[in-house]
Amino acid sequence: MFESAELGHKVSKAVWKKEISALREGLLDAQLDLLTTKKCPVIILVAGVDCAGKGETVNILNEWMDPRHIETHALRDLTDEERERPRMYRYWRVLPPKGKIGIFIGTWYSRPLIDNVYGDIKNAELDQQLERILRFEKMLCDEGALVLKFWLHLSKDEQKKRLKTLEKDPSTRWRVTDTDWEHYKLYDTFRQVSERMLRTTSTPESPWTIVEGTDPRYRYLTIGKTLLAALRQRLDISEQPCHIEPIPPIMPAIDNLLILRTLDLSQKLKKSEYEEELEKYQGKLNVLTRNPDFKKLSVVVVFEGNDAAGKGGSIRRITQALDARQYRVIPIAAPTEEEQAQPYLWRFWRNVPRKSRFAIFDRSWYGRVLVERVEGYCDHADWMRAYGEINEFEEQMVRKRTVMVKFWLSIDREEQLRRFKEREKIGFKRFKITEDDWRNREKWEEYELAACDMIDRTSTEIAPWTLVEANDKNYARIKVLKTLCERLEAALGK
Amino acid sequence: MFESAELGHKVSKAVWKKEISALREGLLDAQLDLLTTKKCPVIILVAGVDCAGKGETVNILNEWMDPRHIETHALRDLTDEERERPRMYRYWRVLPPKGKIGIFIGTWYSRPLIDNVYGDIKNAELDQQLERILRFEKMLCDEGALVLKFWLHLSKDEQKKRLKTLEKDPSTRWRVTDTDWEHYKLYDTFRQVSERMLRTTSTPESPWTIVEGTDPRYRYLTIGKTLLAALRQRLDISEQPCHIEPIPPIMPAIDNLLILRTLDLSQKLKKSEYEEELEKYQGKLNVLTRNPDFKKLSVVVVFEGNDAAGKGGSIRRITQALDARQYRVIPIAAPTEEEQAQPYLWRFWRNVPRKSRFAIFDRSWYGRVLVERVEGYCDHADWMRAYGEINEFEEQMVRKRTVMVKFWLSIDREEQLRRFKEREKIGFKRFKITEDDWRNREKWEEYELAACDMIDRTSTEIAPWTLVEANDKNYARIKVLKTLCERLEAALGK
Numbered sequence: 001m002f003e004s005a006e007l008g009h010k011v012s013k014a015v016w017k018k019e020i021s022a023l024r025e026g027l028l029d030a031q032l033d034l035l036t037t038k039k040c041p042v043i044i045l046v047a048g049v050d051c052a053g054k055g056e057t058v059n060i061l062n063e064w065m066d067p068r069h070i071e072t073h074a075l076r077d078l079t080d081e082e083r084e085r086p087r088m089y090r091y092w093r094v095l096p097p098k099g100k101i102g103i104f105i106g107t108w109y110s111r112p113l114i115d116n117v118y119g120d121i122k123n124a125e126l127d128q129q130l131e132r133i134l135r136f137e138k139m140l141c142d143e144g145a146l147v148l149k150f151w152l153h154l155s156k157d158e159q160k161k162r163l164k165t166l167e168k169d170p171s172t173r174w175r176v177t178d179t180d181w182e183h184y185k186l187y188d189t190f191r192q193v194s195e196r197m198l199r200t201t202s203t204p205e206s207p208w209t210i211v212e213g214t215d216p217r218y219r220y221l222t223i224g225k226t227l228l229a230a231l232r233q234r235l236d237i238s239e240q241p242c243h244i245e246p247i248p249p250i251m252p253a254i255d256n257l258l259i260l261r262t263l264d265l266s267q268k269l270k271k272s273e274y275e276e277e278l279e280k281y282q283g284k285l286n287v288l289t290r291n292p293d294f295k296k297l298s299v300v301v302v303f304e305g306n307d308a309a310g311k312g313g314s315i316r317r318i319t320q321a322l323d324a325r326q327y328r329v330i331p332i333a334a335p336t337e338e339e340q341a342q343p344y345l346w347r348f349w350r351n352v353p354r355k356s357r358f359a360i361f362d363r364s365w366y367g368r369v370l371v372e373r374v375e376g377y378c379d380h381a382d383w384m385r386a387y388g389e390i391n392e393f394e395e396q397m398v399r400k401r402t403v404m405v406k407f408w409l410s411i412d413r414e415e416q417l418r419r420f421k422e423r424e425k426i427g428f429k430r431f432k433i434t435e436d437d438w439r440n441r442e443k444w445e446e447y448e449l450a451a452c453d454m455i456d457r458t459s460t461e462i463a464p465w466t467l468v469e470a471n472d473k474n475y476a477r478i479k480v481l482k483t484l485c486e487r488l489e490a491a492l493g494k
Numbered sequence: 495m496f497e498s499a500e501l502g503h504k505v506s507k508a509v510w511k512k513e514i515s516a517l518r519e520g521l522l523d524a525q526l527d528l529l530t531t532k533k534c535p536v537i538i539l540v541a542g543v544d545c546a547g548k549g550e551t552v553n554i555l556n557e558w559m560d561p562r563h564i565e566t567h568a569l570r571d572l573t574d575e576e577r578e579r580p581r582m583y584r585y586w587r588v589l590p591p592k593g594k595i596g597i598f599i600g601t602w603y604s605r606p607l608i609d610n611v612y613g614d615i616k617n618a619e620l621d622q623q624l625e626r627i628l629r630f631e632k633m634l635c636d637e638g639a640l641v642l643k644f645w646l647h648l649s650k651d652e653q654k655k656r657l658k659t660l661e662k663d664p665s666t667r668w669r670v671t672d673t674d675w676e677h678y679k680l681y682d683t684f685r686q687v688s689e690r691m692l693r694t695t696s697t698p699e700s701p702w703t704i705v706e707g708t709d710p711r712y713r714y715l716t717i718g719k720t721l722l723a724a725l726r727q728r729l730d731i732s733e734q735p736c737h738i739e740p741i742p743p744i745m746p747a748i749d750n751l752l753i754l755r756t757l758d759l760s761q762k763l764k765k766s767e768y769e770e771e772l773e774k775y776q777g778k779l780n781v782l783t784r785n786p787d788f789k790k791l792s793v794v795v796v797f798e799g800n801d802a803a804g805k806g807g808s809i810r811r812i813t814q815a816l817d818a819r820q821y822r823v824i825p826i827a828a829p830t831e832e833e834q835a836q837p838y839l840w841r842f843w844r845n846v847p848r849k850s851r852f853a854i855f856d857r858s859w860y861g862r863v864l865v866e867r868v869e870g871y872c873d874h875a876d877w878m879r880a881y882g883e884i885n886e887f888e889e890q891m892v893r894k895r896t897v898m899v900k901f902w903l904s905i906d907r908e909e910q911l912r913r914f915k916e917r918e919k920i921g922f923k924r925f926k927i928t929e930d931d932w933r934n935r936e937k938w939e940e941y942e943l944a945a946c947d948m949i950d951r952t953s954t955e956i957a958p959w960t961l962v963e964a965n966d967k968n969y970a971r972i973k974v975l976k977t978l979c980e981r982l983e984a985a986l987g988k
Contacts, residue, residue, distance in 0.1 A: 389633055
């Protein structure tokens with residue numbers, strides 16, 4: 001979930017200079033239109049890890065727009081007034097009216113997060129509180145409010161660096177408190193709980209936008225542009241026939257630094273090494289599945305990736321190591337008539353494996369947020385809600401001790417072209433290449449973007465994505481087998 | 495919440511004869527249309543207390559419609575197949591496809607309910623499971639399914655009678671198990687948990703319909719008509735522009751037995767008794783507010799009722815007993831401009847009282863489901879979601895140790911007319927009677943129906959409605975004071 005926010009996003013001074021004035025103008029105009037049309041209240045949450053620049057961000061927004069019509073609320077300790085009333089009272093009393101913008105820094109998420117990290121509340125109660133928050137935000141959206149939620153993220157090292165630099169400089173030393181260092185020590189716990197929190201509270205109506213906090217220019221530009229896009233969308237649509245507000249757009253990384261583009265696809269494995277490793281990991285896999293505790297588990301393996309990335313080949317290398325009674329390979333094509341008459345996830349639920357069984361999906365439920373999104377087979381609202389439905393689906397399986405292993409096999413355009421051509425030449429491979437493949441290839445960037453959004457929103461601690469550099473088949477197959485073995489070992493507690 | 499399902503609803507043989515054939519024909523037609531159009535899947539949940547006739551109801555539905563296109567699922571113990579997979583698997587695998595009807599008896603609600611009643615899971619975990627159910631049902635609705643949820647209710651005595659009669663008759667004795675008697679002993683706990691469950695899982699898209707189970711004819715006719723109305727609504731609307739399915743209609747009691755009509759408005763109190771009681775309870779109230787523990791509480795009193803039912807008078811009888819620094823009376827009229835620029839509940843949140851304070855609302859947030867519903871000031875979807883938002887709002891206050899006391903002051907049409915005329919005569923009372931009052935009077939039945947729905951859906955154990963027979967002002971004022979004292983005593987643990 002945080003992977004894309006640890007890539008070291010940056011915006012150069014030049015780009016900044018080029019973009020900034022247009023952005024500020026756009027925001028001012030939008031704010032004015034909002035004020036005059038009184039279209040809706042705008043609620044902006046700025047949350048995230050310490051030192052990720054929450055404060056500065058809020059200052060910039062006030063600087064860029066007309067602060068007279070922005071209400072900033074940095075709510076910390078409860079006042080007596082508030083302590084004697086229900087928890088949400090403090091937020092209700094300062095909600096912005098239609099036409100105004102309210103920025104919350106120190107939001108209704110802080111308390112549950114901290115209480116859970118410090119063990120004051122159990123997960124069940126955390127979930128209770130998150131569900132109340134969800135109901136609150138749903139009410140706001142139903143009432144027509146535009147709710148934008150930004151999470152500023154820093155990697156562990158980055159946060160440490162921040163704290164150190166702040167401490168060195170006498171003019172900023174005061175900003176680093178003991179609590180900051182205490183929180184730093186708890187970084188991993190915070191990360192884990194935050195992820196759970198973002199996962200359960202990211203809805204189509206008010207999704208979280210996770211922003212890498214390292215580079216200020218990137219931070220400000222991303223948040224500014226996301227805000228502007230959402231505002232304009234609201235202001236420009238003519239009244240909806242049946243008044244549901246549109247789903248706010250998701251903003252692609254403004255510096256074009258996509259996680260899939262950071263992979264080193266040149267990685268290779270010599271034939272000899274490959275054969276050695278293959279034997280090693282297939283053997284290991286086989287042994288693992290004969291572990292007595294394996295009876296308590298089930299395994300779901302998902303293969304997604306570019307066309308011709310070698311999913312089939314990798315799957316065969318897995319099944320070679322297994323007993324045929326132990327696994328099922330489920331190829332996912334267009335839904336059958338029977339499947340179309342059911343909710344989207346039905347065709348996958350029917351293939352949920354029993355204990356000590358593998359279900360290996362060649363393409364999967366992620367089709368909803370990949371091909372169906374790009375080809376427009378379903379509405380924006382449908383694929384947006386799919387992220388949540390999918391996370392919930394996988395969570396249910398994991399809760400039942402299923403090992404979820406998800407692979408994205410990545411190749412570049414040139415390699416794909418080579419393989420397409422090869423497939424057309426070699427007779428017995430020809431069936432593998434279709435019109436669709438060429439069509440999808442045309443939309444390479446769109447698919448790439450959809451895949452990156454998918455990874456950002458569905459790579460969770462309980463069901464992480466493994467990105468596989470697949471230009472070299474040998475390298476890819478071994479990485480797949482190795483990962484699978486590691487995940488199983490972990491699940492078997494070895 | 496169950497009040498209206500304990501009034502002894504009945505349908506005579508004559509009415510039954512008159513209605514039944516048309517209903518059956520209608521259902522068959524609707525089923526056929528559903529089948530041919532494949533408009534959506536229909537999911538019917540039949541839940542409720544033991545012996546309330548769940549089984550018979552399902553049989554009737556199968557008898558009335560074409561059973562070849564109905565799939566009935568009485569899911570009890572888990573099979574091995576199911577035990578090895580996530581809990582919802584068993585339901586996913588039997589979901590009806592578009593065009594078909596699936597009836598579930600023994601639903602996804604049974605397990606959480608029983609586990610909580612027997613103390614196997616705490617409330618926090620119950621809420622977790624209910625939220626998962628909510629997400630599941632939301633997904634079904636988002637996917638276009640029609641989800642109808644019926645809860646068959648029996649009063650404690652009624653259930654006992656049932657069990658006894660079943661036991662007497664040798665042909666039915668086998669149906670009464672030890673578990674049934676065990677459950678009967680736990681009736682009160684079941685009632686309490688069920689209420690919490692129905693409260694949190696009744697959504698605009700799939701609200702619960704609570705049906706009194708005592709009289710079979712009433713039971714069957716209510717469920718049959720509700721089903722037919724919902725089916726027709728779905729089948730007859732032309733495709734929505736932005737595909738959200740319509741909110742299913744709520745069915746008024748088919749025997750016109752409305753809870754407000756069961757009140758004995760003739761109840762009176764002699765002047766002398768009145769003055770005695772008045773002094774007694776005002777004194778008591780005053781003493782209670784000086785109890786040291788009162789500092790830990792806050793009190794919210796809500797007055798709703800027919801126009802000219804005497805809300806103001808009753809309020810004065812309360813405030814006379816209090817220190818002016820202790821209470822605020824909040825008269826609710828049409829929202830101000832400032833209030834209109836905020837979410838509906840904002841104007842009430844701003845008046846949530848501090849500890850050891852009274853907030854007395856002369857009309858309240860219930861305006862949403864009364865005047866705004868009847869006069870069409872808001873959409874069907876808006877007042878339907880208001881029930882849930884209101885319950886959530888009140889729950890938040892109660893969780894913060896607020897005593898919620900809600901009064902509905904009831905008078906009949908004749909009495910109202912008398913008071914209207916009187917007000918017009920007496921100069922200083924003339925300001926009290928407006929055009930609106932006469933207009934509302936025209937819509938007496940609609941307001942009555944809205945009030946009854948309101949009571950059914952928002953009278954909860956934590957925030958019950960007290961219905962006050964108010965034709966006689968003396969009687970009403972004493973009942974109000976007495977109830978208030980009792981609620982405070984209970985809260986102070988005396």
